[in-house]
Amino acid sequence: MGEVGLPPAARHQHAARAVPVVLPSGRRGDRRGGRVPARRARAAPSLRRRPPPTHRVNARPRLCHTLVGAAAIIAAGVVLGLVANGVAGSGLPLARESGRPGETVTVDAARSAQRRGAALIDARPREDYLSGHIDGAISVPFASRQSERDRLRSELPRTRRLIVYCEGGDCRAAGDLSVWLLAEGWRDVRVLEGGYPVWEAAGFPVRTGGSP
Known part of the structure; x- marks a missing residue:
């Protein structure tokens, strides 16, 4: 039955049931009672918040440059120290830091070694040597x-045993000279215990003057 002959209220109700509506998605639907059926909401995928990118500064090149600079400074200091030590007449022996001084020998062992060809080295100042020294000893003040390096190299082979002495007691010249001789290439260097006074007291040969 058509809408003709229907009361106005009935026609309005019939129109409300039959009016099509167009949804946003393009689908057609019915609007009943003035309401549009709700669409199922699609859950949007949750977006994880990523932290902003951090720019890390690579410290390795900077550290390398620092180490290279420090090594250059140390090397320059060592070179300057060696030059100053070589120029100074009373410089320290280069081998002192090695902790390898010549071994000590007793006066009897030194006398026996001298008879077998060992060379005795007097490390005292020149004036002390002139006043009295071991017979046959070579004067090499520390x-x-x-x-004296060139003279020693020409007179004493590197394989020859050397026995160094000074005044004994607190005298360090013999020990320091033995370290220097080892650093210069002599292989067998000893220090006389007690020094010249012990040798003289033992009655072993001594002499005065500038000759060995």
Whole structure:
């Protein structure tokens, strides 16, 4: 039955049931009672918040440059120290830091070694040597060891045993000279215990003057 002859209220109700509506998605639907059926909401995928990118500064090149600079400074200091030590007549022996001084020998062992060809080295100042020294000893004052290097190399083979002495007691010249001789290439260097006074007291040969 058509809408003709229907009361106005009935026609309005019939129109409300039959009016099509167009939904946003393009689908057609019915609007009943003035309401549009709700669409199922699609859950949007949750977006994880990513932290902003951090720019890490690579410290390795900077550290390498620092280490290289420090090594260069240390090397320059070592070179300057060696030059100053070589120029100074009373410089320290280069081998002192090695902790390898010549071994000590007793006066009897030194006398026996001298008879078998060992060379005795007097490390005292020149004036002490002139006043009295072991017979046959070579004067090499510790303070002038650099100037005596060539003479020692020409007179004493590196394989020859050397026995160094000074005044004994607190005298360190013999020990320091033995370290220097080892650093210069002599392989067998000893220090006389007690020094010249012990040798003289033992009655072993001594002499005065500048000759060995």
